[in-house]
Amino acid sequence: MPDATVRTTVAADYFQGYSVVGLIAVIGVLFVAVAFGAGRLLRPVVPTPEKLLTYECGVDPVGEGWAHTQVRYYVYAFLYVVFAVDSIFLFPWATIFAAPGFGGVTLVEMFIFLGFLAVGLLYAWKKGVLEWT
Template structure:
């Protein structure tokens, strides 16, 4: 049992060294940076334009839904690659094929639902 935990000593040592390097860099940055606050530095800055108007702006939820759909299909691609490698292994062919059709069925139902709700139409 002792040999099992001895193998983690290297991992813990590397984590401590990495944390020390990050902490040292952040400390050096804080000690060496100039700290002269002015009114210009304390104003809100975005895209090089001075803030004008109120602090409320409307954004469409549709853009978030597009991002959500992208994430869903990116996850689909992440699951397809390991499936393709196991599919050729002996004894896993029909099982993995069935599992992938179930997975793709769930994705198709989600895409059909999004299409019927009108989410996929760009306005």
């Protein structure tokens, strides 16, 4: 019989940790619900035609909902992402490159990666994307 009481005690201790997490989750949900409810009760509700307009970047919506966006902005965003990924990859590469036994393999991998980036940059340069007009 002592084996069953030990199991019960271990199970109770095990689930006690989860009960604390569950209690904190319930308190968090209640806190958010009270905050939203208080905001709804305390805010003034005075709808005007100006308040009901669609707001976009401080510009009043005039004309049609369809607007042409220049593709170069997407290309700049894509180039930013490419170089952000490059900078994120460089730090772990530098730390692994310093470790013994990883120098040659890591160096080859990095040059392959930088080669792909160089091809992308060359393509963007050849297409004239990097020139301001």
